[in-house]
Amino acid sequence: MNIQTPYLLFLGDAADPLAAKVAQGICDWRPENAIGQFRMEGCHADLGLRDMTIAESIEAGAKTLVIGVANRGGVISESWISILRDALAQGMDLAAGLHNKLADNAILKVDAEKLGRQLFDVRHPTDNFPVAAGVKRSGKRLLPVGTDCSCGKMYTALAIEKEMRSRGLNADFRATGQTGILITGKGVSIDAVVADFISGAVETLSPDNSDDHWDIIEGQGSLFHPSFAGVTLGLIHGSQPDALVLCHEPTRTHMRGLPTFSLPELQLCMETSLAAAKLTNPNAKFVGISVNTSKLDPEAAESYLKQTEQKTGLVTVDPVRQGVSRLVDSIGVAFS
C-alpha cells in the first residue's frame, strides 16, 4: 500500500468525536498529511481543521480522500456515495480501513476504473508477499509487544518515532494495522495476510536500512491472546527486533474479548516474547515498559509506574502522561 498524501479527511455524518478517531490519529501524528476536513450535515466530530469542499482541498494539494470515520458495522453508508464519487470525478483517490471494501462497491469500482483512480482498502492487503527468509537485515528495529490487544502499542510506537525524529535521529514508523497505514499512507495490515506469509510480509515492510536507522514497527496482539497469538509470533520473527518495549494496561481484568483468560504477569510476558525474538535476533533485549494508565488517577498511576520500574529494572512510562523521552534515552544507552 502506498497512498498518496496529503489527505482530505472525510468525517461524514460521524455520530460523535470517537467515531472519527482514525481521522484524529492522522491529525495527531501526521498533521502535514491533513489538509482539511469534509463534514456532512449532522456530523458530530470536528478536528479543528478547515472545512473544505473537494475542489478546495484539491486546490490546496490534497491527493486522497480518506474515510476517517467508522459508523456502526464498519460499512460504507449509502449517503456517502455521491460525495465519494465526486471526489473520484475531480481527481482524488479514496482510502478506507472499513470492514467492507470500497472496491466491493460496484459504483465506486466502475468509476475508479473508468477514471484511473485508486481505491485503497487498507484492511485488505493486495500484494503478494514472500515466505520469510530469516536473514538478518541491516539497520535497527524496535517492536512493542503487549500483554494484550489494544493496550497502546501503536501509540507507543508513534510516540517513539516522533521523539526520535525530534532528536534528529533517523526513524520510521512501520504500520502493521489499518489505522497506522492511514496515518502514514503505507504499511501492511498484517493480520489480514495469508498465514504462511506473516513473517515474510514484515520482512518486506522493514527492509535493509542504514546502520543508524531505526524502524519503529507497530505491534499487534499478544503472545498470550489465544485468538491472535499466531499473528504476534509471526510479527516478532519477521521484525527481528533489536529493542522490545512491553505495553500494558494495568486495570484490565481479562484478555480482550475473552472473559475466562487472565492477563500474563509482566515478567512471564517479557520472557516469552524475548525467547521468541531471539530466534531471529539473538541480541534482542527489552529497553522499557509503556503503560496505559488512563484508567488510574494520577497518584495511582505514578505509584504503579514507580513500582513496575523498581520490580523490573526497566524504564517505565505512560507515553500520554509523561511522553517517551525516558524510553528513547534508554534505547540510546542500550545501543550506544
Next chain:
Amino acid sequence: MNIQTPYLLFLGDAADPLAAKVAQGICDWRPENAIGQFRMEGCHADLGLRDMTIAESIEAGAKTLVIGVANRGGVISESWISILRDALAQGMDLAAGLHNKLADNAILKVDAEKLGRQLFDVRHPTDNFPVAAGVKRSGKRLLPVGTDCSCGKMYTALAIEKEMRSRGLNADFRATGQTGILITGKGVSIDAVVADFISGAVETLSPDNSDDHWDIIEGQGSLFHPSFAGVTLGLIHGSQPDALVLCHEPTRTHMRGLPTFSLPELQLCMETSLAAAKLTNPNAKFVGISVNTSKLDPEAAESYLKQTEQKTGLVTVDPVRQGVSRLVDSIGVAFS
C-alpha cells in the same frame, strides 16, 4: 472443504513414482477412497490400482477425480485439460492441491458452472472462519508438533488414527494441509487462512465431540521455524491439545530451507510447545516422541530411539519402522 468420495486418482503423465505421492498417500491411508487410477501415456507411476476410464470409475461409484500428481511448478498441464473436462462432463467433481487453482482455469471454471460441478482447490480455503473463542471444547485432542517442517507430523497423526481405530477407539484425523485434505476428503489448509483466523479455523475443524472421542489433528511447521512459526502457534492454540507428540528428523543439519538456522534441542522444543499449549489447555502433556529415522541404518536408528527414550522418559518410536502401538499405549495410560 468437503470432497465427495470415493475417488478416481489421476496420475497424468507422472515423471516418476514420487510425483504421485499424494495419490500414494490416499491409497495408503484411505484405500476405500481409491476406486481406481487414470494414467496417461508415458506415466511413470503405478499405484497397483485398476486402470479405469472415467466412465468405468463412475460405474464403480467414483464421485471425484483427484489430481494425485505434481509436475514441476505445481501447475495444471495443458495436456490434462481435455481429460479433466471429460470428467466434469460425465458427472465428476475435480479436486487438486496444486499451487495454481483449478478455478483459475477459465475453461474448467465455465464447464463446472454450466454443469453444476465443484472444483476443490484444497490449498485455497474458501470458507470464512470466526476469530478463535478459546472456549474449551469437549472430547480429546492430540497434536503432533515438530522440531522442523516436514519431519513426519502428518504420517504420525494418520498412523495414530489408524492404530486407535484398529483398537476400536473413536478417533478422527483432522487434516490441516493439502495432502491430508485430499486423503480424507475434508479439512482446512491452515497455512492459507487469513492470519487473524488461524486459531478460529482450527476450532471449526475440531468441534465439540463426545468425551471418549479423539481428534488427531495434523501438525504444521514448528515454533522454531522463523518462516512459519505463527501458523504453528495459532494451530496449537486452536487445537487445545490434551496430548502432544514431538516429531523429529535427527539427521537434519539445519531448519528446512534456512541453512543458518539450527534445529532446537528436543527438550527446549517440548518446553516451548507445552507452554504454548497450556494457554488454551492447562492439562496438555507430551505422551511420546515420533522420530523419522529413514536416513539412519537400523542399528543407528535403534540406538537413537533408545537414547532419546532414556533421556526424555517418553515413549519414542519410528512410526514407519515400528508402528505407533507403543505411542497409543502411552496415550491410554496418560488418559485412563
